[in-house]
Structure formats: structure tokens, C-alpha cells
Amino acid sequence: MELWTDIESEYRERTPTSKDDYEEIYRHVPAGVASTYRAWDPYPFIVERAAGVTLHDVDGNSYLDFDMNNGAGMVGHAHPKVTEAITEQLHDGTLFTHPHNLLAKAAKELKKRWEPVDLVRFTNSGTESTMHAIRTARAYSGRDKLLKIEGSYHGVHDYVLISKSTPEGKLGHPERPAKVIESEGVPKKTAETVEVAPWNDLDAVEAILKDHVNEIGALIVEPIVMNVGMTQPYGDFLQGLRDLCDEHNIVYIFDEVKTGVKIAPGGAAEYYGIEPDLVTMAKSIGGNFPVGAFGGREEVMREIENGAAHFGTYNGSPLVLCAMVTVLQEILTDDAYEHVNDLGESLAEGYQDIMEDTGITGHVENVNSQGTVSFSEETITDYRDYVANVDVGFHENYWFAMLNQGVLPHPHDASQQWTISVQHSQADIDEHLEAFKAVAPRLANEQET
Numbered sequence: 001m002e003l004w005t006d007i008e009s010e011y012r013e014r015t016p017t018s019k020d021d022y023e024e025i026y027r028h029v030p031a032g033v034a035s036t037y038r039a040w041d042p043y044p045f046i047v048e049r050a051a052g053v054t055l056h057d058v059d060g061n062s063y064l065d066f067d068m069n070n071g072a073g074m075v076g077h078a079h080p081k082v083t084e085a086i087t088e089q090l091h092d093g094t095l096f097t098h099p100h101n102l103l104a105k106a107a108k109e110l111k112k113r114w115e116p117v118d119l120v121r122f123t124n125s126g127t128e129s130t131m132h133a134i135r136t137a138r139a140y141s142g143r144d145k146l147l148k149i150e151g152s153y154h155g156v157h158d159y160v161l162i163s164k165s166t167p168e169g170k171l172g173h174p175e176r177p178a179k180v181i182e183s184e185g186v187p188k189k190t191a192e193t194v195e196v197a198p199w200n201d202l203d204a205v206e207a208i209l210k211d212h213v214n215e216i217g218a219l220i221v222e223p224i225v226m227n228v229g230m231t232q233p234y235g236d237f238l239q240g241l242r243d244l245c246d247e248h249n250i251v252y253i254f255d256e257v258k259t260g261v262k263i264a265p266g267g268a269a270e271y272y273g274i275e276p277d278l279v280t281m282a283k284s285i286g287g288n289f290p291v292g293a294f295g296g297r298e299e300v301m302r303e304i305e306n307g308a309a310h311f312g313t314y315n316g317s318p319l320v321l322c323a324m325v326t327v328l329q330e331i332l333t334d335d336a337y338e339h340v341n342d343l344g345e346s347l348a349e350g351y352q353d354i355m356e357d358t359g360i361t362g363h364v365e366n367v368n369s370q371g372t373v374s375f376s377e378e379t380i381t382d383y384r385d386y387v388a389n390v391d392v393g394f395h396e397n398y399w400f401a402m403l404n405q406g407v408l409p410h411p412h413d414a415s416q417q418w419t420i421s422v423q424h425s426q427a428d429i430d431e432h433l434e435a436f437k438a439v440a441p442r443l444a445n446e447q448e449t
């Protein structure tokens, strides 16, 4: 507690203008933020500008940024190539609600990366991508029910706001997780159209499918569960799901909003060698622009021509598609992947070494450009493990202590992971690790008490 008091007062001392500005925003905007997740105690710092790998706040502090816009910024901030392309497009028009040639250009770039993707539609966010992919899958299968994994996040439309962060007392049976609606305002009946399965337990998934034969038409998974830190699939879990989907005629959807283009050029489908029927994408495909996409097997995607609705005024705007094409063609190159993967490894090893040297109990999970540190006895394996074993309060000490050192280690909250961008350098990794080294002894001390 004493540690937190010190850390919080240091944060307050460094950010008085942020506090005043936040209070002003709060008067006009619920929770003082544009996405409720961004509100944290005592108050968030207010960003003035960003460039390269650095965020600058209104008090003149700078933060070496490994949050990178909740993982949307694998290209880093204001990448010169994106800025140049966008500037040119600004002069030629930012929105056409008629077809234009960037549609095919951008779709071809995604198809090159995702083997199973024959056809692509564009959206403006990850939420829209999962919403439309699920609708298309339901239309194709002719079945209403969706199967999702406990603890996985797929955005904020009603059908996926179920059993994402179930409180410990309401989890239900490990093999039959309870269906818990996450938001006021979501009709209770929504839960009747969704089933929830545990992660990494193929037998449990199979049993649920057997109980709902011919009811479940779509299965959506985050191929790495990324909203409990990072929990990878074990053994042949993802392929096992593929086989079960084939057996039960279910559309298999990979939600690659976080993994796509980040853990490999072709996301988790490439990294784990799996062929989903549909893939949802957003975040880092767009170089910090609000763009999403979903795509997949031709016969499923053609449902959009047969009654599965997909409309949107801003879908496929030339502005965001020109950002996407620039990112995919010119920035996320093979060399860029080598660079970020090396840095990711270096950061992960550095954390592990510092924890060992200072006696901090914790684990690093790292897959190429993304990684996370959990201060737990064992590696976190699923949502329940996260709830039971991650001390969120302790993680808060770490996160704010790092901010006070000028490093934003990952988005706020123990459930999140860092993003290494193409603009980070080994010197940035070293600076990140120096900051952790500086705060580690006090954290170790706190953990002991």
C-alpha cells in the first residue's frame, strides 16, 4: 500500500495539467474518455502528440510507447511513408461511396498474407469485423448459435459481450462456463444465441457441440487469447477445433484483430498453420487508421450477395485503404518482421533476467512483436487461471512505476500486452529494461510482503 501511495503521488506530481484537462473533458464526455476502457484511476494522462515511438503529454512528459494504440500501431506513430501516402490522398478525396481501385489493391494485399482468404470486405473497426463475420457465418450455416471461448474479447457488439470478464464467483463449471452478459443494455435473450467453451480443452468443446447438434453455426476464437495477458493454444487445440468444425459443419472464424500481421505476416493462421473459414482483422493492418476487414472462403463470403447484410458509409474509404496498402506493401516487410521479432525476444529475455536477478516472481509470454509479463507463480493458461493467479493490484504498481520512469509498457491493465513497432530500436528496448531495472527492487520488496 505504501508503495502504491508513493507511486500515485509521483504520478500526480508529474501530471497536474493532465488532471485539470481530464476534469474538463469529464464535464462533457462520459468517463472522460472516448472508449470506456481508457478511464483509469486516478486519471489518465492527456496526450498532446505522438511521433515515432514516443507519446508526449500535456505536462511535457514523454513516454517511450509500447502500448502503441492498443496494438494498432505496429508501424509506430506518424510513420513517414503513411503520412506521405495519406497526404497525397487527402488532395484526391477522403471518402468515395462508390467503388474505387484501392478496394482490389488492399484486398489483394490481405489475400497474399492469408492463404484461406479468397474474398475480403472492409469495415472500420475490429468490432464491425467480428459482427459481420459472425452474421455471414450464421447466414451460411443457416444456424443461429455462436460458440465463443470464455475470456476472449471480440469487440462490443451484443453477441460477443458474453463471458469475457466473468467475475470469479460466477464462472460456473470449468467445462461448461457460465454465460454472463457483460453490459447493461444487452438483451438477456442474446445469451440464448451464444454458447461458451473453455480455452485449450478440446474434449469440453466437443461435448458442447454434441449437446447442440445442428444449432451452432459459427465458432469464433482469438488464436492467442490476448485479453488475459497472452495464452497460446496448447498442442493441436486449434487444429482440433478445425476438425470439429468440419465434422459439425460449423464456420470456423479466427479473430485476428490482435494477432493479424503482428505475430507473422499472415497472422496466427500462418504462425500455427491452420486454415480457418473466415478471418477478422483490424488494428495494425491500418497503420493507426480506423480500418478493419473480414474475409475468407469464397462460398461463405458470397453469402453477402445472398442476403447477409454488410453496409457502411465509411467502409473501404480511400483514406484508410491507402494507409493499409502502404503498411502492407512498404512497411511490414520481411526485414521489418526480423527487426521486431529480434527486439521482442530481447525485451522478453531482459524482463526474465531482471526478474530472476531481483527475485520477482513472474513470467514472460512472448510471440514475436507482442509479449506480456505476468507476476504469477506459473505461466497463465486460460481466463480462470488469470482471474485466480494474477494480482491486478500489484500489476498496477508496476505499470504506474514504469510510467513514472517515462515508459508506457503496454496498454493499461494486467490483461494487456506490449507491441514492438518497426520504429523501435534496440536502444528503446534497453531504455525499457533500464526503467524496469530501476523499479524492480521495490516491486520485489512489495511482492515479498
Ligand SMILES: Cc1ncc(COP(=O)(O)O)c(C=O)c1O
Pocket: 070, 124, 125, 126, 127, 128, 130, 153, 154, 155, 156, 222, 226, 255, 256, 257, 258, 282, 283
Ligand atoms: C481480439 C479482438 N477482437 C476485436 C476487437 C475489437 O476491435 P475494435 O476495438 O477495433 O472494435 C479487439 C479489440 O481490442 C480485440 O482485441
